[in-house]
Amino acid sequence: MIKFKLLLWLLEKLIGRAIRSKPACAAYVRGKTLTFQIRSADGIGRHYTIRDCGITSASGISPLAKFVMSFSSPGAGFRILSARDSKGAFLAGLHDQELHLGGDFVEIMWFQGLTEYLQPGK
Numbered sequence: 001m002i003k004f005k006l007l008l009w010l011l012e013k014l015i016g017r018a019i020r021s022k023p024a025c026a027a028y029v030r031g032k033t034l035t036f037q038i039r040s041a042d043g044i045g046r047h048y049t050i051r052d053c054g055i056t057s058a059s060g061i062s063p064l065a066k067f068v069m070s071f072s073s074p075g076a077g078f079r080i081l082s083a084r085d086s087k088g089a090f091l092a093g094l095h096d097q098e099l100h101l102g103g104d105f106v107e108i109m110w111f112q113g114l115t116e117y118l119q120p121g122k
Contacts, residue, residue: 001044004074005059007081008038008046012057018117019053025117029053034107037065038081040074050114067103067111086115 018025032050039045039061047062048055071077076098083089093099101108 001074004040004044004071004078005046007078009057011038011046011081012048012055014118015048015050015055015114019055022117025114026053028114028117029055032110034066034110035062035064036067036069036103036107036111037062038069038071038077040071040077042073044074065103066107067101067105069108070100070102072098072100 019029020026029050030053034051035047035049037045037047043061045061046057046059047065048057071080071093076093080089080093080099090099094101
């Protein structure tokens, strides 16, 4: 549970650094306003807001989230989010019902594009 919470906190820092250090990432988020949340089924989670070429987050659940990633457990969330093959892990998580996606699918796909900038060399 602690590793999952730490990873969720760290995600804000990683996205923020990518926005500040990678011009293509900054261009990708420019003009975007989005609140989303990542959580486990037992309610451990964090919500994130992208606005004005920056990101903020807070613990807990937000009713303003445009989409929600919900993991069956904190352990499953940590394993999937920290996997080297993130796309493969997400697909396997969906297939195994360890990951459930809800909300605006277009925003989910936009977020998937944002995570590409977290990879080294992008």
